[in-house]
Amino acid sequence: MKGRILLIVLLVSIFEAGLVGAGGKQEKPAEKKEPVKISFWIPGSDKASEDYFFEAAKEFSSRTPSIQVEVTILPPAAPDINTKLNAAKLSNTYPDVFSSFIVFIGARGIRGEFADLSPFIENWADKDDFYPSSFELGKYKGKIYGISYFPAPEILVYRKDFFREAGLDPEKPPRNWEELEAYALKLVKRDANGNVIRAGLDVPAINPEVFIKPFLWQNGAAVLDEEKELPTLDDPKALEAFQYVKRLIDAKISIPYDYQKKSDIPFIKGNAAMSFIMASTITSTLKSNPSLREIIGFAPPIERRKKVPFTGHRLFTIGATSKYKNEAWEFIQFMLSKEQMLKRSRLLDMPIVRKSLEQEYYKDGDAEFKKVVVEYSKLGKSAEVTTVTAISNKYLSDAYQAVYSGKSSPEQALKDAQEGILKDIKK
Template sequence: MKRWIGSTVAALLVVSAAACGDDTPSTSASPDSGATITLWTRAATESISKAYATAYNATHKNKVEVTAYPNEEYPAKLASAAGAKALPDLFASDVVFAPQYASQGLWLDITDKFGALPVKDKVAPAHVRNGTWKGKNYAVPHTIDMSVMLYNKDLFKQAGLDPEKAPTNLTEFADAARAVDKLGGDINGTYFGGNCGGCNVFTLWPSVWAAGGDVMNEDGTESKVNGKEMSEVFALYRKLYEEGVAAPASKDEAGPTWLGALQSGKIGIAPAPSAWLGLIEEKATFKLGVAPISGMTGGESTFVGGDAIGIGATSKHSAEAWDFLAWTLGDEAQVEVVAKGKGVPVRTDLAENKYSSSDPRVVKINSLMGKGKTPYAKNFNATYNDPQSPWVTAFRGALFGDAKKSLDDGATALTASLKK
């Protein structure tokens, strides 16, 4: 996440009221009327958006036209369009921003439409929660990415570990990392993003959830970062860094070289995005194992990330736009577009399908969706993702400074930011 997003928030707040007033619905007799439906997305999800559109267009009169914008320009583009009452028929966004966009009225209320779907109870619950504001549904899942433990099976074997036996708790994770680190040379036991707010939210929070704890209250207005579970997770990673088991580069990793570190084949085990399984193995000469992220003594969870999508508040083709959204949640789209393309289906009942069943690791990844969470907070970006956020100050202190003071002070600062 980039600091520029914060600068657009004020603009969104100003223009949201203007956006809400013009939600004229489609007057077409059929939701598949032959309309041209505009869909905006950020560059990060351009490929899946276009894959959905191509498949839908091939079997419908409606035609979905996808426009992708550079990640750093996208929020400002949405703000400008809202102010001009010219939002696209559909727009997607990082799911953590869904509460903000929903609260500002930039998406139409789809509560009744979503509630009528036969698969509504099988759609990624964490994403549905984030697309809900004051009991109303405004967005549905568009893409899914989750956090998991990835481990180098070759290094496990060299270290005398069973490559087919993944750690089931954080103590076992730490022991495995130490065993691999003893191989010496340029090999390290683990790796983490020690200077990356989003990275640590994505990979460390699931250990708190797996242990039965949380980092915020239910409505995302109060921080619990100094709670027992979060403190224990930081203490474990801090110790691994101090022992030299975590690669030295972990301290300054801000995100850009995180994937490369794992692709090098020199890291034993580390939490990472599930989508990296294929990216790493495309170029790697080693095999990867996959395990859920666990708590200190067990349990498993994941950060259910990705993008949410809703109907633009100023759309003149809302019926046709919903026809497309409903189709994307169906079996055909989720299996023949998402699963076939090695993505994670947004439906809990499609974790095992004809494409994933050949790889137990993919089935495992897919099955975690119903066990994970997506953080819910209106002021998420400024609080956690921005490089100048209070979260970065808190976790940097917890990992490399005065841990207790950093987390106690951090909880106060984070709560103040969340309530803005």
């Protein structure tokens, strides 16, 4: 008897499962007379920015009733975003508009996932108002796959109070490699056993690509020849940069951390005197802890042969398979309008990329920080837009970590990386 009751209960639940499943169905795609529905995917950042994007989409739809925008917030981590986009691509559910990181332009956009925006831009009256880099960054072989709306440079920040403690002038941050190293050595603090309890300069142990690349660039080297899509780590200038970084590692001036775990950066936790940190991470830290503002200083871009900091970007892109490219472009135009850009700068502290907004932009808020962000952004270089960036990053990271752990000399590590990339891209 008991068995039968159990069975009935189970059968009912199966039936219910079917019903619930059917209830979860989506309505049919929009018919002709109804407004066009476009999907907009954006990696999440924080509550304020999510609220803004939902609000902006609503505002756009109310002004342009023929286009409805459906916003989907993605997780902030790149692997999760990649997973989501892969699934979307293979199932033909790719978003119409996607707010892309610069790495995705190379990894995905130029491989046919994003539409070429140059026909739209050509006929766009506003195009001359933008900094040229807005269109340059997403360019590959003459086509423009994305428009940058949000530069996010990695800024060298330092603690003025720790500078004073170490007898350094808090108004004179390091300007070049030599000073960076010398200051870091002075600023480090160790306990009786020699363990670092306060880093002189944050030197990451894991996910170091964004940290190491600027040193190569500042010395006139590069990871890749972007035209030929081949590695260039056999350059003596690359070796010189690696040897410099090895000196920083061997000096034992840092607490190991993962560069991509933004909340775990020793500087953010108050355990480091200098660090390279993404501008938006600084903004968010200062927002939640305003008292830090007085003791944090911003150094100008570090110089060797050149001044080249790392600058990440967010770009608006249109899915190559989108059925509503014109509508998508209309939405992007709205998002790039002066009004929305100013709103983002006020609400979310995003930098502006239109010349005509400069005066307005500096008028209120933290002018010193804003100027630094713009200076870094103008000099900054981004992730390489090539189809082999992901692979070359892997070997670059291996080389760095081999040097970090003392397993290889810089010569050997770079040689391995160069050969590894060459072999891997041919596989």
